[in-house]
Amino acid sequence: MSAQKSGSADKGFLTRLTSATAFGEGLDGYDLGAISVVLPFITKDFGLSAVQQGLIAASTLAGIFFGAPIFGYLTDRFGRRKIFILDLIAFVVIGLLQGFVTNVTQLLILRLLLGLAIGAEYAIGQTMLAEMVPREGRGRRLSSLQVAWYGGFLLSVIIAYVLHSAGLDWRWILATSAIPGLATLLLRQGLPESPRWLASQGKEDEAREIVAEHLGEDYYEDEDLGGETESETRFADLFRADMWRGTTFACVFFTCLVTPYFAIFTFAPTVFASIGIHDAKASIIGTNSVAFLGALAGMLVIEKVGRRSLLLTSFYVMVVTLAVLGIWGTAPAVILLACFAGFAFFNAVSDDLTGVYPAEIFPSELRGSGVGLAAAASRIGATAGTFLLPIGIDHFGIGPSLLAGAAICVVGLVVTHLWAPETTDLSLTKTGEADPSGRDGDGNAADSAH
Structure with missing residues (x-):
């Protein structure tokens, strides 16, 4: 039976579900974009030391590091829907409270709590969406999460600059995140539990009822929900003999994308200045526009193109562009700009896979936990990149620091070659069985182009 018949699903429902999930991912981008603009104003207002600035900048990342695996595990144990709603309520309330802070301690606590809510969103959002949408177009819908992230970041940077120019206090600039958060929360009202999770818990009747109402009568068989088996959720199973390669791949490739990503924002003003653009605002907005x-x-x-080919191609381009920037720093401005733009563009292309691969390669009883762990690992890379890059520039210079970024991308490239499966066109029941050679879950060669 063709998966196309699952197209009898309620299109309005699928659009609403995709939007409700993508907007949630966009909230992270919105929050990080806003803090990147207002941190200098916070520093001036509170007289922050360098350490305090670092703590404020890293607090949300730390919250994500703890929140993603914890809430991912909880969704595997108790279901997706409740936490899918509760983390948005927390985001709205905490975001709004930023408008009332009076000291750095209050702000630090709120930023940490906000990170926990965002971490929960990382674990739940792509898990919920992956388990509900049909296999046809699943990659495109999951990729929309990262498009929303970049869109949220770019939008918040523009809004923050405009509101600051209008004289609005930095507290209320941060608090504006509650507005898109509330809109996302309203979109999520009434969404059902994941039928795939229900099937994995042995609740087949409930799963079939939700499928019949929202996804079409053929969906249950087309997406192989009957292949879900009831299993106990244990976090340690992520590292069992048949899982550790997938877990390692998800964590490593995600980390190798995120770590050099922060070089974009460090070197954007320098690269743009080399071609006569000295406005920091223009360089930040320009860089994020390319990424979007x-x-x-x-x-x-x-x-x-397929998941595996897209990720491999992107890693190759990132290795080459960073290597050129690191070795040939005196190249003509047009070459530097082309390499810089190429890295930013393909880093964002491959970043789409961070919303796709983790959700596809873990079985339903471990999907939330696996996605959460991969997100947590990436935050280690983000924190390390933010902290170590200025030190590297101080001690070794810009060129060697960029070459270190290229080396990180080489690691991601090798791990992708070794362990990245091709999961395009496979049901979620089969994606976790796909092997790194590009074969499908039954061991047959998979054609990633269709």
Whole structure:
């Protein structure tokens, strides 16, 4: 039976579900974009030391590090829907409270709690979406999460600059995150539990009822929900003999994408200055615009190119562009700009896979835990990149620091070659069985282009 018949699903429901999930991912980008703009104003207002600035900048990342695996495990144990709603309520309340802080301690606590809510969103969002949408177009819908992240970041940077120019206090600039958070919360009202999770818990009747109402009568068989087996949820199972390669791949490739990503924001003003653009605002907005276009392009081609090929190609381009920037720092401005833009673009293209692969390669009883662990590992890379890059520049210079970024991408490239499966067109029941050679869950060669 063709998976196309699952197209009898309620299109309005699928659009609402995708939007409700993607907007949640966009909230992280929105929050990080806003704090990147207002941190200098916070520093001036509170007289922050360098250590305090670092703590404020890293507090949300620390919250994500703890929140993603904890809440991912909880969703595997108790279901997706409740936490899918509760973490948005927490985000709205905490975001709004930022408008009332009077000292750095209060702000630090709120930023840490906000990170926990965002971490929960990382674990739940792509898990919920992956388990509900049909296999046809699943990669495109999951990629929309990263498009929303870049869109949220870019939007918040523009809004923050405009509101600051209008004289609005930095507290209320941060608190504006409650507005898109509330809109996302309203979109999530009334969404059902994941039928795939219900099936994995032995609740087949409930799963079939939700499928019949929202996803079409053929969906249950087309997406192989009957292949879900009831299993006990144990976090340690992520490292059992048949799982550790997938777990390692998800954590490593995610980390290798995120760590050098922060070089974009460090070197953006320098690269733009080399071609006569000395406005920091223009360089930040320009860089994020390129990244947004990259994420959008990745979303549009992922189903035709395939997951594995798209990730490998992106890593190759990132290795080459960072190597050129690191070795040939005196190149003509047009070459530096082309390499810089190429890295930013393909980093964003491949970042789409962070919303796709983790949700596809873990079985239902471990999906939330696996996605959460991969997100937590990536935050280690984000923190390390933020902390170590200025030190590296101080001690070794810009060139060697960029070459270190290229080396990190080489690690991601090798791990992808070894362990990245091709999961395009496979049901979620089969994606976790796909092997790194590009074969499908039954051991047959999979054609990633269709």
